[in-house]
Amino acid sequence: MNNGLRVTVWNEGRHEQQDAAVRKLYPDGLTKPIAVHLGKQPGVASVRQAALDDPDQGLSDGVLAETDVLIWWAHIAHDEVADDRVDAIHARILEGMGIVVLHSGHFSKIFKRLMGTSCDLKWREMGEKERIWVVDAAHPIAAGVPECIELPHTEMYGEPFGIPQPDQLVFVSWFQGGEVFRSGCCWHRGLGKVFYFRPGHETYPIYYNEQVLHVIANGVHWAAPSGGPAHQQGNTEAWEPLPPPA
Ligand code: ZN
Numbered sequence: 062m063n064n065g066l067r068v069t070v071w072n073e074g075r076h077e078q079q080d081a082a083v084r085k086l087y088p089d090g091l092t093k094p095i096a097v098h099l100g101k102q103p104g105v106a107s108v109r110q111a112a113l114d115d116p117d118q119g120l121s122d123g124v125l126a127e128t129d130v131l132i133w134w135a136h137i138a139h140d141e142v143a144d145d146r147v148d149a150i151h152a153r154i155l156e157g158m159g160i161v162v163l164h165s166g167h168f169s170k171i172f173k174r175l176m177g178t179s180c181d182l183k184w185r186e187m188g189e190k191e192r193i194w195v196v197d198a199a200h201p202i203a204a205g206v207p208e209c210i211e212l213p214h215t216e217m218y219g220e221p222f223g224i225p226q227p228d229q230l231v232f233v234s235w236f237q238g239g240e241v242f243r244s245g246c247c248w249h250r251g252l253g254k255v256f257y258f259r260p261g262h263e264t265y266p267i268y269y270n271e272q273v274l275h276v277i278a279n280g281v282h283w284a285a286p287s288g289g290p291a292h293q294q295g296n297t298e299a300w301e302p303l304p305p306p307a
Contacts (some may be wrong), residue, residue, distance in 0.1 A: 064166040065105055066285050074114060077090055091268060113138060118146050129285055134261065142171075151174050152183075154175065156253070159283075164260060182219060186217075189217055191237045193234045193260065194232065195207075203279070204205055206272065206279075230243055244260070253284075
């Protein structure tokens with residue numbers, strides 16, 4: 062259906078402005094390593110980087126129309142995303158655009174709209190160890206992933222995660238402090254696919270981890286539009302002859 066995926070990597074971009082430690086860790090922005098990695102993937106035709114401070118918040122109708130999969134990183138400025146942009150993203154997802162929501166994007170307007178639930182969770186910032194276990198090795202997002210990905214220092218996210226039951230659960234995280242978390246979740250919304258992937262706190266070098274980047278790339282391919290038929294709905298002619306109405 063296409064000559065390669067058009068990916069837009071959207072970054073709120075505020076921690077980099079406000080925190081020198083984050084700037085040092087990610088001098089070109091938190092999501093730059095993701096964009097660079099995706100740019101090298103077979104089947105990816107283009108990678109656009111967009112940010113909250115761009116014109117139209119980096120989310121114009123034109124950008125969305127040219128996006129097959131949107132990657133979403135945000136944390137401290139969810140409320141600044143304009144409601145009409147959230148409406149536009151939501152409409153594109155129902156039409157078939159994929160979205161990969163990362164880490165603190167669990168509280169973004171678009172993720173909450175897609176889920177319809179609180180999207181709340183437990184958290185703790187102690188730099189503890191996380192093991193991200195594959196619980197569905199047959200899922201395409203698990204392709205080429207080891208049985209678990211170990212991150213030596215992370216922020217903890219713990220259950221209960223206020224989401225609807227995922228259509229497919231690919232990863233469950235264990236944390237050194239004892240909690241667990243559904244860290245790789247898939248849903249279908251209209252013709253669009255949603256992948257939530259937990260890793261990515263701004264003060265740890267998690268988006269330089271090759272295994273994390275590999276999962277994000279797998280998520281992009283999974284969430285890509287299928288090329289299936291557009292929905293035809295409403296009043297409709299019969300496909301086969303019918304007797305006259307009784
Ligand atoms: Zn965080």
